[in-house]
Structures are given as structure tokens and as C-alpha cells.
Amino acid sequence: MSFYEERRADQAARAEQKRLTAQHGEELRAARQRESDQRAARLRDQARADRQADRLDRQQRRRERAERRREVLTPAEIYRRGTLAVVTSSGLASLPAQVIHFVGISPMLLPLPLAIEGLAWVMAAGVAYADARHLPAWVRWLLRSLIAAFAGFAAFINYGYGLSLVHHGLSAEDAQTVGRGLAAVTLLGPIAFEIRQWVSTLAASIEGVDADRREHARRRRRHHRKVVRIADRLISAAPFGTLDRQTAFERAWTIVRGCPEPGMTPKLYERAAKSAQAMHQARAQQPDQPPTGTARKEPERVAEQSMADLDKSTPAPVDPSGLPEPAAELIPDRPKVDLVKHVDAPAALVESIRSAPIEPARAAAAEGPRSRRVTGKVPAAARSKQQRRTPEQLLDQARSATADWSIEELTAERIRKAIRCAPEKARPLRDTLRAERADGGGEPPAAEAA
Structure with missing residues (x-):
């Protein structure tokens, strides 16, 4: 490679490196710009969320204040708080005059006005306590009499103090007006408190019944809605005062639902009928279920105990159809169960399930006939008259039945089924026939004769 070619290659490499450096710087600036934009977007979203939260918080506080105002401005709350304000102002207006009167006589009498005024209010609180505990009426009237005594004595003191203001420069009329005002204020507090307690007790006694009635109507x-709408129309159509609301509702329920009993609908009626029928079917399907703890032990099946090819046989089950008529009657049998008859009307089915007592399955089983087990030997008259076959006769029949059998087919079970004998008799026959086949070369006698 020449010098010029190397220089051109170096220049191209430097240019490529410069381009890559510029591209990398541009990518870094773009990444920083994206991060800055994302950060600014997050800050804007956070600020927007904060403003939204502040707005919701202000709205919530505004609703809470409005709710508190509504609670405070109710007639009951205004009456309660107004009574407390009147009572407080009454005490503040009547107590100073009594204190000045008794302290002017002697400073040692300072606790006397506090005791008189306090006893009046304590007795008023006692009346409220007696109403809350539903104490006898004489207790409340005794407390009211004590309130009247203490409040009257305090009013007399305040009236006398007002008349004594004549010596302080007031005219006789003004002094008498002040005395009457102080006496009225002294009596106003206990009277207002007692009226409030009386109104609260009466409202509570009435509200207990009316509130439940209003809630039920709501x-x-x-x-x-449909039934109530028709009931309102029936009331408006009838002469005034001749149809009460309950009777109108019952008539409207019969019109809308088709049932004279309020609350019952066709769907509920159908559901009750299905439930009653299912209960009767459940009782009928399990009449002979033994009580708990006294379950009978079911006999095991013969096929599961032993087979004819086993060394030890098991007695074959007794078939009642093969026995004579007297013996068949002694074989225990399950009681028959009558199926539940179909009830056309759902009302009759509901009435039957209401009148029928619900008892356990063993009570239903006791109503049906109980099966009797054989407790002794079968009498001679009930025994089978079938003539017994001798071993020689059985062997002859077995030879005839198995003439064309191979030695592998000679099994006790097949022999028992072929000549209809017991398993304990089929096994000796199997062994005898196999021995004869072994002596005769393993071929059946019929084949040898042929």
C-alpha cells in the first residue's frame, strides 16, 4: 500500500471516529433531554395530583362544615343548646345577687348561695336521671318539689336584694322592677330545664313507635312499589275514612300477586311445593335405614367369599323362588316402599308438609312393616320335596355332560353349572373325571369309542 492510500485510510478512519463520537454525543444529549422531559412531566403530574388532592380536601372540609351546620341547625339541636344557654345565663344573673346579699350579712355565708343554687340544679339533673332509668313517678315529683323549694327561696332572696337597691339611689319603682327581674331570672333557668326534660322524654316515648312505623312504611x-301504588288508588277511590291503609294493601296484594296472604308470591308458592315434595321423596327413599349405632351387618356376597374351584366351599345363597310356598314366606325380605303420590294442588302439598312431623329416618322405618328373620329350624312341611341324587348318579350325569370336553375344561365350576349341584360335590367329580382322563390318555371316552 502506498503512502497516499494509507493517508486516505487514516483520514477516513478519523472521519468515521469523529462521526461516531458526534453520534454518541447526540444520543447522550437526546437521552438527557428525554430524562429531563420525563422529570418535568412527573413534576407536572405530581403538582396536578397535589392540586387535585388539595381541591378534594377543601371540598371534603366544606362538606363536613356544611354537615356540622346542618346537624347544629336542626330544631332539636337548637332547642337543646338554646336551653343550655338560657340556663347558663340564668345562673350567672341570679348568683351574684345572692352572693352579695349573704356576704353583706357575713363573709362566712359565702358558700350558702352556691349551695342553694347548686342544689336546685342537682335536683334538676336527678329528674333527668329518673326519667332515663324509668323510676317511679313519685321520685320525679319529689325531686321537682325540691327544685321548686330551692329555686323559690333563691328568687325570694334576689327579689329582696332588688328592693334594697332603693338605698343605692334607685327609685322604688326601679328597685321593684329589678327585684322582679332577678326573681324571674332565678326561676327561669330551672323551669326551662324542666320543660326541656319533659319534652325530651315525651318525644323519646313517641319516637320509639313512630320511627319503627315510618321505617316499615318506607x-x-x-x-x-306496584302494590303500594294500587293500594293508594284504592284508598283515594273509596270514601274518606272508610278504607284503612293495611286493608287496602292486602287487597292490592291479592290483585297483583294473586294470593290473599301478604308476602307470598307465585314463585315462593312453587318453591314451597317443590321443597315439600322433595322432603316426602327423601322420606320415602330411606324407610328402613337402621338407627345410628345399631346398623345391621349386611351378608357378604358368595362370589366374594369363595368359588367352586377353591379348596373350601361356601354355601350357595338361598333363592326364595325355588322353595315351596311355606318356606318362601320365611325368607326375610325388605319392606316395600310406597311411592309418594302426586299432589295436584301446591297448597295441599304445603299443608301436608306442615302437618307431617319431621322425624329421623328410623322413625319413618318404624312406620312400615318390619321383616321377620328365621329364628328356628325350617319345619318339615316347608322343606323341599326334591329327591336327592346319589354320588353314582351325579358321576354318570357329569360323564354325560363332559363327554366332549377337554381335560383343561374340566373345572368344578363348569361341572356344577352343567349338572346343577353343590360346589362341595362338584370338586370330587372334577378330580374323578380328570383321573379317568389321565388314565385314558387325556382324551374323552366318546372320542376313544369313536
């Missing part, structure tokens, strides 16, 4: 109107 739920009825919300749950049964």
Missing part, C-alpha cells in the same frame, strides 16, 4: 314502599 321499606314497604321501596320493596313493593
Whole structure:
């Protein structure tokens, strides 16, 4: 490679490196710009969320203040707080005059006005406590009499103090007006408190019944709008005062739902009928279920105990159809169960399930006939009259039945089924026939004769 070519290659490499450096710087600036934009967007979103949260917080505080105002400005709250304000102002207006009167006599009498005024208010609180605890009426009237005594004595003191202001430069009329005002203010506080307590007790006694009645009417109107609408029309159509609301609602329920009993609908009626029918079917399907703890042990199946090819046989099950008529009657059998008859009317089915007592399955089983087990030997008259076959006869029948069998087919089970004998008799026959086949070369006698 010549000098010029190397210089051109170096220049191209430097230019490529410069381009890559510029590209990398541009990518770094773009990345920093994206990060800056993302940071600014997050800050804007955060500021927007903060402003939204502040706005929601202000709205929530505004709603809470409005709710508190609504709670405070209710008639009951105004009456309660107004009564407390009147009571407080009454005490503040009547107490100084009593203090000045008794302290002017002697400083040692300072606790006397506090005791008189305090006893009046303590007795008023006692009346409220007696109403809350539903104490006898004589307790409340005794406390009221004590309130009247203490409040009257304080009013008399304040009236006398007002008349004594004549010596302080007031005219007789002004002094008498001041005395009457002080006496009225002294009596105003206990009277207002007692009236408030009386109104609260009366409202609580009335509200307990009316609130439940209003709540019931509100739920009825919300749950049964169509029925209530028709009931209102029936009331408006009838002469005034001749149709009460409950009777109108019952008539409207019969018109809308088709049932004279309020609350019952066709769907509920159908559901009750299905439930009653399912209960009767469940009782009928399990009449002979044994009680808990006294379950009978079911006999094991013969096929699971032993087969004819085993060394030890098991007695074959007794077939009642093969026995004579007297013996068949002694075989225990399961009681038959009558199926539940179909009830056309759902009302009759509902009434039947209401009248039928719900008892366990063993009570239902006791109502049906119980099966009797054989407790002794079968009498001679009930025994089978079938003639017994001798071993020689059984062997002849087995030879005839197995004449064309191979030695592998000679099994006790096949022999028992072929000549209809017991398993304990089929096994000796199997062994005898196999021995004869072994002596005769393993071929059946019929084949040898042929």
C-alpha cells in the first residue's frame, strides 16, 4: 500500500471516529433531554395530583362544615343548646345577687348561695336521671318539689336584694322592677330545664313507635312499589275514612300477586311445593335405614367369599323362588316402599308438609312393616320335596355332560353349572373325571369309542 492510500485510510478512519463520537454525543444529549422531559412531566403530574388532592380536601372540609351546620341547625339541636344557654345565663344573673346579699350579712355565708343554687340544679339533673332509668313517678315529683323549694327561696332572696337597691339611689319603682327581674331570672333557668326534660322524654316515648312505623312504611314502599301504588288508588277511590291503609294493601296484594296472604308470591308458592315434595321423596327413599349405632351387618356376597374351584366351599345363597310356598314366606325380605303420590294442588302439598312431623329416618322405618328373620329350624312341611341324587348318579350325569370336553375344561365350576349341584360335590367329580382322563390318555371316552 502506498503512502497516499494509507493517508486516505487514516483520514477516513478519523472521519468515521469523529462521526461516531458526534453520534454518541447526540444520543447522550437526546437521552438527557428525554430524562429531563420525563422529570418535568412527573413534576407536572405530581403538582396536578397535589392540586387535585388539595381541591378534594377543601371540598371534603366544606362538606363536613356544611354537615356540622346542618346537624347544629336542626330544631332539636337548637332547642337543646338554646336551653343550655338560657340556663347558663340564668345562673350567672341570679348568683351574684345572692352572693352579695349573704356576704353583706357575713363573709362566712359565702358558700350558702352556691349551695342553694347548686342544689336546685342537682335536683334538676336527678329528674333527668329518673326519667332515663324509668323510676317511679313519685321520685320525679319529689325531686321537682325540691327544685321548686330551692329555686323559690333563691328568687325570694334576689327579689329582696332588688328592693334594697332603693338605698343605692334607685327609685322604688326601679328597685321593684329589678327585684322582679332577678326573681324571674332565678326561676327561669330551672323551669326551662324542666320543660326541656319533659319534652325530651315525651318525644323519646313517641319516637320509639313512630320511627319503627315510618321505617316499615318506607321499606314497604321501596320493596313493593306496584302494590303500594294500587293500594293508594284504592284508598283515594273509596270514601274518606272508610278504607284503612293495611286493608287496602292486602287487597292490592291479592290483585297483583294473586294470593290473599301478604308476602307470598307465585314463585315462593312453587318453591314451597317443590321443597315439600322433595322432603316426602327423601322420606320415602330411606324407610328402613337402621338407627345410628345399631346398623345391621349386611351378608357378604358368595362370589366374594369363595368359588367352586377353591379348596373350601361356601354355601350357595338361598333363592326364595325355588322353595315351596311355606318356606318362601320365611325368607326375610325388605319392606316395600310406597311411592309418594302426586299432589295436584301446591297448597295441599304445603299443608301436608306442615302437618307431617319431621322425624329421623328410623322413625319413618318404624312406620312400615318390619321383616321377620328365621329364628328356628325350617319345619318339615316347608322343606323341599326334591329327591336327592346319589354320588353314582351325579358321576354318570357329569360323564354325560363332559363327554366332549377337554381335560383343561374340566373345572368344578363348569361341572356344577352343567349338572346343577353343590360346589362341595362338584370338586370330587372334577378330580374323578380328570383321573379317568389321565388314565385314558387325556382324551374323552366318546372320542376313544369313536
